Amino acid sequence: MIRFYNGRLLRFTGGMRLTDEELWTDGGAICYVGPTPAALPEFERSIDLGGDVVLPGFKNAHTHTAMTFLRSFADDMPLNDWLYQQVFPNEAKLTPEMVYIFTRLGIMEYLSSGITASFDMYVKNDAYAAANIDSGFRTVICSGLNNFDADPENIEREFLKFNQLNELVGYRLGIHAEYTTSMERMKYMAELAHKYKAPCYTHLSETESEVRGCVERCGLTPPQLLDSIGFFDYGGGGFHCVWMSDEDVALFAQKGLWAVTNPCSNLKLASGIAPVDRLLDAGVPMAIGTDGAASNNALDFFREMYLASVLQKVQSGDAAAGGADRVLEMACVGGARAIGLNDCDDLAVGKRADLVVIDLNRPNMRPLHNIARNIVYAGSKENVRLTMVNGRVLYERGEFFIGEDPERIYAEAERMAKAVRG
Amino acid sequence: MIRFYNGRLLRFTGGMRLTDEELWTDGGAICYVGPTPAALPEFERSIDLGGDVVLPGFKNAHTHTAMTFLRSFADDMPLNDWLYQQVFPNEAKLTPEMVYIFTRLGIMEYLSSGITASFDMYVKNDAYAAANIDSGFRTVICSGLNNFDADPENIEREFLKFNQLNELVGYRLGIHAEYTTSMERMKYMAELAHKYKAPCYTHLSETESEVRGCVERCGLTPPQLLDSIGFFDYGGGGFHCVWMSDEDVALFAQKGLWAVTNPCSNLKLASGIAPVDRLLDAGVPMAIGTDGAASNNALDFFREMYLASVLQKVQSGDAAAGGADRVLEMACVGGARAIGLNDCDDLAVGKRADLVVIDLNRPNMRPLHNIARNIVYAGSKENVRLTMVNGRVLYERGEFFIGEDPERIYAEAERMAKAVRG
Secondary structure, three states: OEEEEOOEEEEOOOOOEEEOOEEEEEOOEEEEEEOOOOOOOOOOEEEEOOOOEEEEOEEEEEEOHHHHHHOOOOOOOOHHHHHHHHHHHHHOOOOHHHHHHHHHHHHHHHHHOOEEEEEEOOOOHHHHHHHHHHHOOEEEEEOOEOOOOOOOOHHHHHHHHHHHHOOOEEEEEEEEEHHHOOHHHHHHHHHHHHHHOOOEEEEEOOOHHHHHHHHHHHOOOHHHHHHHOOOOOOOEEEEEOOOOOHHHHHHHHHHOOEEEEOHHHHHHOOOOOOOHHHHHHOOOOEEEOOOOHHHOOOOOHHHHHHHHHHHHHHHHOOOOOOOHHHHHHHHHHHHHHHOOOHHHOOOOOOOEOOEEEEOOOOHHHOOOOOHHHHHHHHOOHHHEEEEEEOOEEEEEOOEEOOOOOHHHHHHHHHHHHHHHHO | OEEEEOOEEEEOOOOOEEEOOEEEEEOOEEEEEEOOOOOOOOOOEEEEOOOOEEEEOEEEEEEOHHHHHHOOOOOOOOHHHHHHHHHHHHHOOOOHHHHHHHHHHHHHHHHHOOEEEEEEOOOOHHHHHHHHHHHOOEEEEEOOEOOOOOOOOHHHHHHHHHHHHOOOEEEEEEEEEHHHOOHHHHHHHHHHHHHHOOOEEEEEOOOHHHHHHHHHHHOOOHHHHHHHOOOOOOOEEEEEOOOOOHHHHHHHHHHOOEEEEOHHHHHHOOOOOOOHHHHHHOOOOEEEOOOOHHHOOOOOHHHHHHHHHHHHHHHHOOOOOOOHHHHHHHHHHHHHHHOOOHHHOOOOOOOEOOEEEEOOOOHHHOOOOOHHHHHHHHOOHHHEEEEEEOOEEEEEOOEEOOOOOHHHHHHHHHHHHHHHHO
């Protein structure tokens, strides 16, 4: 058992609240949350929080982890040139070994940012899953069916395989996007969703031209088109959701579909600002994601949380828009539920021990008028004191405990990046 | 002498370039930049960079440092309520002791973000200057004349006093803003500028309503109005510069006035997005500032640099807008020259030893396709390995060397913040 004491917990169930309780973990789960009892059991380790605050870990609800290989490779160029001249040709060079190393690199970045789980859509999922398991990190893979896949049926095999593989790995159904996937293949995915009564996800309404193209071709917006074929009949959601009509928002609210916002990526690729307030006010459940490092270029949840709130202010012209509390709940709770990790959504007995300790003894956390606002509006990676996934400390005070020497991962990443550059 | 070796330098004069040189400091100045010589002198300390990169420190070209006392105190509320119900009444409670402590707190945050100098407009300048000198930090004070000042002539006395006080402190002329300063007082400031042939600064065109109000009252935009009374005859510039007409931009370019952009504050207060590309393309010299923690809420230059670029992309709808190189030059070089610290603008012999070492052995800096883009688009405070001001290491690997125990500053800040809350 590991004991966290002498600090505070930020708990969410029944409304966000700060408590003076302590927290114990046993194996991969939280086994006690409450006041300090008169008699203490023996602990493997006792962590004196020194007043620091424990949160459920941040959940990165949309990403392409191994895209770290393209970080700062091609920036400041038009979107289409970036995608077709830089991203696609270089992705074709990726080997499983590269996906493994660049995933491990991305996981290190997640841990240093307090992220405890990811929802990842990319390629070479065997290598990807191995990198997560070897690091001790939690992930849910999302299939990304599109027209380039040689073998669509592989998704059903992967769905069955990866949902059985390891307690740290899950698998959800999804397509890459409406504009990269034929109607036949979208219908195949909707049938799989029905067969397994499973939620279904996709990149959705990321750019204005994507929505316009879909309406021109089909007379429906992407959410409406997918809904019309039963794609969302068992839930799921969309990544980005920048260009959502009122009808799209109502559809998401009515079906309880998750809208995952990716503010940094949407800025960097000039896609726009997602209507986070409008979605939340309509009752749409929301989560936050970093997207891949090729279009961000960091995997830094503090930057995402900050922008998820303040972009609402500048877009509406109203400094009262957005809000730190709702953003923090999206990051910790929403993200977990969006990807089916309902046992990772709070600090409570029986939940998985996926948590982050925020260091309050740094200048940007003082004074402590309001912890939630300090975290969302002033927090940074320097405040991540410790990240625990499934009961194991994987990151603490700048050091990684991921079963591999970081220097070897950096060296391999550089060698492989050089091979990509050619 | 202190030696930095086995790494890289990012130098700016004659175009940004990365070199393999080493750098030595002697007292407060840089005394050698070049290849490793055959014979080495004795050093007080030799710092093995291990491949890390040295940059001229970031210059925070607009801030109100002691406003850390209001961090996360009042957020997510309309701008006018925030300013008149929260900021002004609480500022009235500030004592010199409070300004001293909250300035020391802000300086710690600067150092942890790689900032080596600030351009500060606030109150109780004696306490403010003492906090900088005691910390070993470099600052230029900007007067903030407005209608509430009981004694406008005090600015001339401060100008003479603070420019003589200490090598770490400078003083420039300025008013708070056109909308808070009578024409008589603005003319007084313009006369002072003429008397001392000194540049003059002000908050400028921050909000749309500010510009509209000025045009309605005077028939001129704020830049035009100030220029018409000779305010800018010896240079200077404006903070924020969000709502600039083409004529305003041309005026700034023609007179070489500095436009200081504050992207985070402009988002959080819903003021808008400054036309950074339009200003730079017109030849306006630019710098970057954090503004105060009350409206940011961090003093984090990585966040400012990131947004100074990517907000241009989303505003224009063009992913090719902005650009990491020009932002990094604004941060390191522009900021120095904007506030008259021309001897702090580069890594070269004879320049002041104000520099930051960026830790590249962190996951967010890998792979190293492009260092400048990694810093601007993926960098964070975790990458600040060391910050040196005037030849003294004030921050290294998370530790502060500022002549005071951080815990005491935190404790005092909390005690004083409680007094403000009442």
